[in-house]
Amino acid sequence: MAEACGISYDILSWTDEWYVREETLRAANLVLIDYHQRLPLTPVFGAGTLSSSDGQRFPTRGKSTTARPMSRYFAHEGLSTYTHVTDSHATYGTKVIVATKREAHYVLDEILGNATDLPITEHATDTHGVTLVNFGLFDLLGMQLSPRIRDLGRITLYRPGPRAAAEDRFPHAGPLMTRKANLDLIAEHWDDLLRLAGSLKFGHATASLLVGKLSASGRQNTLAAALKEYGALRRTIYAAKYLSDPDYRRKISRQLNKGESLHALRRDLLYAHEGMIRARQLQDQTEQAWCLTLATNAVIAWTTEYYGLAVEQMRRAGQRIDDEVLAHISPAHSANINFFGAIEVDIDAELAQLGPTGYRPLRVRDTLF
Secondary structure (H helix, E strand, O other), rough: HHHHOOOOOHHHHHHOOOOHHHHHHHHHHHHHHHHHHHHOHHHHHOOEEEEEEEEEEEEEEOOOOOOOOOOOOOOEEEEEEEEEEEEOOEEOOOEOOOOOOOOOHHHHHHHOOOOOOOOOEEEOOOOOHHOHHHHHHHHHHOOEEOOOOHHHHHOOEEEEEOOHHHHHOOOOOOOEEEEEEEEHHHHHHHHHHHHHHHHHHHHOOOHHHHHHHHHHOOOOHHHHHHHHHHHHHHHHHHHHHHHOOOHHHHHHHHHHHHHHHHHHHHHHHHHHHHHHHHOHHHHHHHHHHHHHHHHHHHHHHHHHHHHHHHHHHHHOOEEEEEHHOOOOOOOOOOOOOOOOOOOOOOHHHHHOOOOOOOOOOOOOOOOOO
């Protein structure tokens, strides 16, 4: 990097040692997200109330405590980064996890630890992020878990009362509710469930540790059983909404697709060392993951801002561009990034190219006939 950018190795090494760490990278990421949220085009992509999370796997080189062999994804060993993404394409959470661990245990971590001003009320995941414990905790915390569940028709649907009453009230759905929920168990432990949610809300317990313990608890743990019963009820209500509302299904799919597009952008940005993570300690891997998140959000903010300038110029020229159409474009692409070659920046020359507003001039596309 020193040879490519013209900055001495000593300066880069000193900066990395003193300033590149998780807390400073998180703070820098908050600044980028806050700036991105204030751009005129950002509300068109989403209001920031919906987010999603998904794991992305990267190969590693050398021995590491977080690396595991998975022949489906790696030639040797690798790890996962679990990222949280808003509906406006901003990444607000990143966590390095062991690739063989269940992702559902980490869904709540970055949501509860979110230091941004994003008003997240709904969260989407794929099947890997779904457990009955998560369904129950999300509702107790005042949020909606909206996953895309594989083989949704095979899940067990719960009813609150006798089978006959459910079939009389719901002629079509009643016969599908094959199990009666234990409402007495939920009522008996309701205060404990609220205290559990309060401990998570105010940071007295780590969500991933708690979800993992409760998910693995057997029948002897009545609190875990009560939470799973409550989660089963919430999953039944969600399944009814998901199956009956096509617009809702499309909304969840669009959000998960945004996460996949950001996965592709992150993989493009991590081109050094052939996309491998060479750091061996968890702290160093976490710092590298947050550096990648910071670079990703910088690309998103830059692209969103210049998209907005282009749209504004086209509208001034009399072209009609509806917000409903703009909502389907994505700033998560790397076509405008030069990945290779020497990086030589002539600051005075670059500043001279900026217009009176402080932006680079937009490229004018030739008219096509």
